[in-house]
Structure formats: C-alpha cells, structure tokens
Amino acid sequence: MAKDWDVLHLSTDFYNEYLPYLWKMDVLxxxxxxxxxxxxxxxxxxxxxxxxxxxxxxVTAYNKNxxxxxxxxxxxxxxxxxxxxxxxxAADIRPTEVAAxxxxxGLERTIDFARKIAAQDPMWVRGGSRTVxxxxxxxxxxxxxxxxxxxxxxxxxxxxxNLQYVALEPVPVRLSLEEAIQxxxxxxxxxxxxxxxxxxxxxxxxxxxxxxxISSLHVRGGIVEQELRGKKLSTVSWDxxxxxxxxxxxxxxxxxxxxxxxxx
Numbered sequence: 001m002a003k004d005w006d007v008l009h010l011s012t013d014f015y016n017e018y019l020p021y022l023w024k025m026d027v028l029x030x031x032x033x034x035x036x037x038x039x040x041x042x043x044x045x046x047x048x049x050x051x052x053x054x055x056x057x058x059v060t061a062y063n064k065n066x067x068x069x070x071x072x073x074x075x076x077x078x079x080x081x082x083x084x085x086x087x088x089x090a091a092d093i094r095p096t097e098v099a100a101x102x103x104x105x106g107l108e109r110t111i112d113f114a115r116k117i118a119a120q121d122p123m124w125v126r127g128g129s130r131t132v133x134x135x136x137x138x139x140x141x142x143x144x145x146x147x148x149x150x151x152x153x154x155x156x157x158x159x160x161x162n163l164q165y166v167a168l169e170p171v172p173v174r175l176s177l178e179e180a181i182q183x184x185x186x187x188x189x190x191x192x193x194x195x196x197x198x199x200x201x202x203x204x205x206x207x208x209x210x211x212x213x214i215s216s217l218h219v220r221g222g223i224v225e226q227e228l229r230g231k232k233l234s235t236v237s238w239d240x241x242x243x244x245x246x247x248x249x250x251x252x253x254x255x256x257x258x259x260x261x262x263x264x
Contacts, residue, residue, distance in 0.1 A: 024049060056148070056173070059167045060089075062135065088120070146165075
C-alpha cells in the first residue's frame with residue numbers, strides 16, 4: 001500500500017480487489033444529506049465510498065469524404081446492411097462498445113449482433129486513438145466504438161475537417177474515473193473535500209476543456225450531458241460495472257477469432 005496516496009483510482013478490471021483497502025466512509029449518505037455536494041448517481045450504491053466522476057460513451061467515427069451523408073448509419077442495426085459488408089468499417093478487438101449494449105438489449109441479442117458484425121468482415125483494429133487518426137487521413141472510412149472524447153480530441157487536430165461522428169442509438173455509456181480514499185490515508189478529510197471538488201461544475205468544466213469532453217452525464221450543462229440529452233441510452237450502471245469483463249469475453253467469443261492450437 002502506498003501510504004503517501006490519499007485517493008486511489010480503482011481500475012475497472014480490478015475493482016473488487018481495491019475494496020478492502022478503502023476508508024469505510026459513507027460518501028453516499030453524506031451526499032444524500034447535503035453534507036457533500038456530489039450527485040448521488042456518481043456514487044456506488046453498494047460500496048458507498050466510491051465515486052465515478054466521468055461518463056464515457058462511444059460513437060461511430062467516419063470520414064465525410066469516404067462515407068456519403070445518406071450512408072451514415074443511425075442505428076446499430078444499420079451496420080448489418082449489405083453496403084457495409086467487406087472492410088467498410090473498423091471494429092475494435094476489445095469490444096467495449098458492443099458489450100455495453102447488454103443493459104439495453106440483453107446478453108442474447110447482443111451476442112447475436114456481435115456474430116452478425118463479424119459476418120460483415122470488418123477491419124479488425126485495436127484502439128480508438130490510432131484508428132480515428134487514420135480515418136481523418138483517409139486511410140479508414142469508418143470505425144464503430146471509439147470513445148467520444150477520443151474522437152473530439154482528434155477532431156480538434158483535423159485541420160481539413162474530414163473527421164465526423166454519429167452516436168448510434170442506444171448509445172453505450174459507462175462509468176469512468178472511479179476514485180475512493182485509502183484506509184489509513186494521512187489526509188482523509190482533505191481527500192474527502194477533493195472528492196467533492198471533482199464532482200463540482202468547476203472541475204467538470206476543466207475535464208471538458210482539457211481531456212476533452214469527458215464530464216459526467218449527471219452534471220447538467222456539461223458536454224457529455226448535452227450530447228446525450230434526449231437520446232436512448234444503454235447505461236452500464238454501478239450494478240453492471242463488474243460484469244463488463246464477462247460481457248466483453250462473450251462478444252469476443254461471438255466474433256469467432258482463430259484460437260491458438262496448443263500441442264503438448
């Protein structure tokens with residue numbers, strides 16, 4: 001344990017492993033009573049001392065010169081049309097965006113969709129940052145699943161304005177930047193105030209300006225809340241948080257990648 005750190009970031013992949021080492025403070029109760037100014041949906045209702053400050057959602061990025069305006073998909077099912085078959089779009093081999101459709105669609109429908117996406121013969125890639133840059137350069141026509149903030153960052157660097165995006169509905173939305181105070185922290189009360197400040201409009205504005213565009217869905221007026229307002233969402237809630245790894249594994253299996261043969 002790093003005793004010089006008051007606040008810990010709880011990686012989603014190892015979330016449960018952090019829990020025994022956190023200060024048992026009822027942050028949710030304090031927020032509900034108005035002691036702390038933190039929107040209650042930001043706080044894990046089961047482990048009431050963990051706060052998730054940002055909301056990540058995923059979009060479909062495309063090059064406006066390679067994908068005609070009337071061919072831009074509007075729904076996930078549009079990607080299954082014949083005109084999108086045969087290297088017409090890129091898909092990430094870490095299928096966060098497809099796995100995050102489970103809350104809206106259920107697991108069975110999501111897995112069926114994943115099989116159909118694989119049958120479209122997409123360009124398999126890893127990572128949104130690299131691929132959206134390739135889209136802006138005209139090397140890739142379209143990609144499903146880059147994070148919104150990743151796409152916005154790339155758009156800011158695209159001097160020709162080729163890079164565009166659309167949020168397919170239901171829009172997959174996930175928690176991000178989960179933080180909590182370490183048990184035995186040297187400055188626990190200062191850390192508590194830091195947790196509160198991270199949820200403030202001032203902090204969220206900084207995140208929108210510099211990340212960029214990665215504020216919380218639960219902070220009205222932020223870029224994320226404005227982008228998602230009125231759209232149908234598939235929200236990976238706190239209850240679903242720890243199931244994402246399992247869902248992603250199921251989607252990867254449905255994609256049907258070749259398996260290494262182990263000879264003994």
